[in-house]
Amino acid sequence: MRYAVLGTGEVGRTLAGRLVELGYEVTLGSRTKDNPIAVEWATAAGGRAHAGSFADAAAAADVAINAVGGRVALDALRAAGAEHLHGKVLLDVCNPLAFEDGRLRLDPVESDSVAEQIQRAFPHARVVKTLNTVNCQVMVAPARVPGDHNLFVCGDDDAAKQQATELLGEFGWPPDRVLDLGGIRSARAVEMLLPLWFNLFQKFGHADFNFEVHRGH
Amino acid sequence: MRYAVLGTGEVGRTLAGRLVELGYEVTLGSRTKDNPIAVEWATAAGGRAHAGSFADAAAAADVAINAVGGRVALDALRAAGAEHLHGKVLLDVCNPLAFEDGRLRLDPVESDSVAEQIQRAFPHARVVKTLNTVNCQVMVAPARVPGDHNLFVCGDDDAAKQQATELLGEFGWPPDRVLDLGGIRSARAVEMLLPLWFNLFQKFGHADFNFEVHRGH
Numbered sequence A, B: 001m002r003y004a005v006l007g008t009g010e011v012g013r014t015l016a017g018r019l020v021e022l023g024y025e026v027t028l029g030s031r032t033k034d035n036p037i038a039v040e041w042a043t044a045a046g047g048r049a050h051a052g053s054f055a056d057a058a059a060a061a062d063v064a065i066n067a068v069g070g071r072v073a074l075d076a077l078r079a080a081g082a083e084h085l086h087g088k089v090l091l092d093v094c095n096p097l098a099f100e101d102g103r104l105r106l107d108p109v110e111s112d113s114v115a116e117q118i119q120r121a122f123p124h125a126r127v128v129k130t131l132n133t134v135n136c137q138v139m140v141a142p143a144r145v146p147g148d149h150n151l152f153v154c155g156d157d158d159a160a161k162q163q164a165t166e167l168l169g170e171f172g173w174p175p176d177r178v179l180d181l182g183g184i185r186s187a188r189a190v191e192m193l194l195p196l197w198f199n200l201f202q203k204f205g206h207a208d209f210n211f212e213v214h215r216g217h
Helices: A010-021 A036-045 A054-060 A070-080 A114-121 A136-140 A158-171 A184-191 A194-204 B010-021 B036-045 B054-060 B070-080 B114-121 B136-140 B158-171 B184-191 B194-204
Strands: A002-006 A025-030 A049-053 A063-066 A089-092 A097-100 A103-106 A126-130 A151-154 A178-182 A209-215 B002-006 B025-030 B049-053 B063-066 B089-092 B097-100 B103-106 B126-130 B151-154 B178-182 B209-215
Touching: A002 A010, A002 A054, A002 A070, A010 A025, A010 A036, A010 A049, A010 A136, A025 A036, A025 A054, A036 A049, A049 A054, A054 A070, A063 A070, A070 A097, A070 A114, A089 A114, A089 A158, A103 A194, A114 A126, A114 A184, A126 A158, A126 A184, A151 A158, A151 A184, A158 A178, A178 A184, A178 B194, A184 B194, A194 A209, A194 B178, A194 B184, B002 B010, B002 B054, B002 B070, B010 B025, B010 B036, B010 B049, B010 B136, B025 B036, B025 B054, B036 B049, B049 B054, B054 B070, B063 B070, B070 B097, B070 B114, B089 B114, B089 B158, B103 B194, B114 B126, B114 B184, B126 B158, B126 B184, B151 B158, B151 B184, B158 B178, B178 B184, B194 B209
Parallel strands: A002 A025, A002 A063, A025 A049, A063 A089, A089 A126, A151 A178, B002 B025, B002 B063, B025 B049, B063 B089, B089 B126, B151 B178
Antiparallel strands: A097 A103, A126 A151, A209 B209, B097 B103, B126 B151
């Protein structure tokens, strides 16, 4: 299994690094072929780590991970190329956030989500929204937070959600802690969790936290 | 301590009933003085239970609870009367939801919240957003859901949030399970939790669930 991780920010590098540790071939994709951050990452991360353009990364991959900011996701995926995403699982871990005057804002919100935008724009990609509700360090090391806290998967393709759940298992998330919320439209719900995440981040002063869903019956 | 519970729906009746059980005088307020649902509730709930108009209820109360739908909250509170809310703690437990074509929608959302609308319209009320993230049965009986799951309080008045936390304690929520998210603006975050709540409600087929925030460090 070969992965493309699109986006050279902390989220992308963290996921790419963990995938290399797990034994996968990984290309960290960026807008340009010779992005120095991506090249430096690939050099440091060893023989299974590669750097390339968004299109290089997607073309080589079996599974792609969208780890760019939500507001530039469609541009990055267009650069990756619909033909390189065709039929592939595409994990969307981003959030449509921006800061305006120091305040967190979301766009799209409520009547749409980035994940839905991506699925509409790339109907032959098998989009799964997941991981966006935790900090990237927690994504790949859930034991940083005590307790049986949860992740969510959203998407229209059940087999793709199953494949995503297996990868999350390799990251340390047992399958019973991964809650399937339904179709890609439910990505709205997890993208709208971000303001609460951000208020808690401000309250705690760190990002090592997550939510557990408790239920009766 | 005398309570006004504004709204005769399931949320209002459940909160009002629990307050009567706790020994408080409670007026269930509605648009009209002789709302049959409110009169029936007051008759059944005993000597400390009263029915009246929104204005009757608010005028008699030390603390008011807004339990009408979020989209009619301002109208109900205007009918209650700013003079009857002046200087009083006003717990806002509502959500700005509506169903359009069977789909949950929120309005306002993200750039505003019902709680902020209320605080702006009634600047001399001491608004605390709380309880809106759980079903009304869980509000007054948190043990319906196992585990140390949390509630949130949001508001600009620290003493009002403290008073709200004490009432939540009487409902069965220990103070360490009530997380203060900050000023009234943070009500946006808890109102935006509703789509996730609703997806989980659809998934589980019941409303006996809630979130626990786990944190490291």
